[in-house]
Amino acid sequence: MPQGWSVAGRRLEFGAAFPSGKLVVKHNGQVEHEQKLASQGTWDIPVDGTTYRLVRTKGFLAPKTELFSHDGDKVPPTNKLVTPSPAAAGSLCAAHGAAASSACARCGTFVCVQCAGPDRVHCQPCSERLITEAEKTAAAMAYLAPAPVLAIFGGLFLALLGAGAGLLAVFIAKRTESKALKIAAAVALYGVAVVVWLVLLAVLMPFNTSPR
Ligand SMILES: [Zn+2]
Numbered sequence: 345m346p347q348g349w350s351v352a353g354r355r356l357e358f359g360a361a362f363p364s365g366k367l368v369v370k371h372n373g374q375v376e377h378e379q380k381l382a383s384q385g386t387w388d389i390p391v392d393g394t395t396y397r398l399v400r401t402k403g404f405l406a407p408k409t410e411l412f413s414h415d416g417d418k419v420p421p422t423n424k425l426v427t428p429s430p431a432a433a434g435s436l437c438a439a440h441g442a443a444a445s446s447a448c449a450r451c452g453t454f455v456c457v458q459c460a461g462p463d464r465v466h467c468q469p470c471s472e473r474l475i476t477e478a479e480k481t482a483a484a485m486a487y488l489a490p491a492p493v494l495a496i497f498g499g500l501f502l503a504l505l506g507a508g509a510g511l512l513a514v515f516i517a518k519r520t521e522s523k524a525l526k527i528a529a530a531v532a533l534y535g536v537a538v539v540v541w542l543v544l545l546a547v548l549m550p551f552n553t554s555p556r
Pocket residue numbers: 448449450451452453466467468469470471
C-alpha cells in the first residue's frame with residue numbers, strides 16, 4: 345500500500361472522502377487538484393502540464409493503487425515528498441550529453457527531460473529500484489494478514505501474540521527470496537502464537553474457574 349507519490353515537485357497522496365477516498369495533488373502545500381476515487385477504476389490526474397494515470401484494482405485486503413506516467417511507466421511510491429535537485433548550470437546528462445534538467449534525488453545523476461524517470465524526481469535506474477523495493481515490501485506485508493483474524497477469535501491476548509508473529513513473518517519474508525520458506529515461517533510463527541495462547545489459557549483457567 346503506497347503512502348503516495350512525489351512527481352515533479354508535487355505530492356500526490358490519499359485523503360479521506362466518501363466512499364473510497366480521494367487523491368490530492370499538492371504543490372508547495374497548496375491543493376492543486378483533487379480526484380474522488382472508487383474502490384476500482386482508472387483516473388487521469390493532471391500534474392505539471394502532463395497527465396498521469398491512477399489505476400485502482402482489487403487487492404488482497406485493500407485496493408491496490410498504482411500510478412503511471414503518460415508513457416505508461418510505473419511511478420515509484422515514496423513515503424514523503426521528495427523533490428528533484430536542481431542541476432548545476434550548464435551541466436549535461438550522462439546518457440545523451442543533453443542539457444540536464446535536474447539531478448536524481450536518490451543518486452545525484454544528472455538527467456535531461458528525456459532520461460528522467462517517470463516521476464521526474466529520480467533517474468530511471470533509481471525509479472526501477474524503488475519500485476522493486478516497494479513491491480517486495482508490499483508482498484512481505486501480506487504475511488501480517490492473519491493477525492487481525494486471530495484478534496477476532498482470541499481477543500487482545502491472541503491479538504498481541506498474532507501481531508508479534510506477523511511482524512516476525514514480515515521480517516523474514518523481506519529477507520528471503522524463497523516463497524516456500526516465507527510461507528513455512530509464517531505458518532510456524534502463527535502456529536507458535538496460537539500454541540502459546542492455548543498454553544497460557546490452560547495455565548490461567550484453573551484460577552478463574554476454581555471450584556470451592
Ligand atoms: Zn538515480
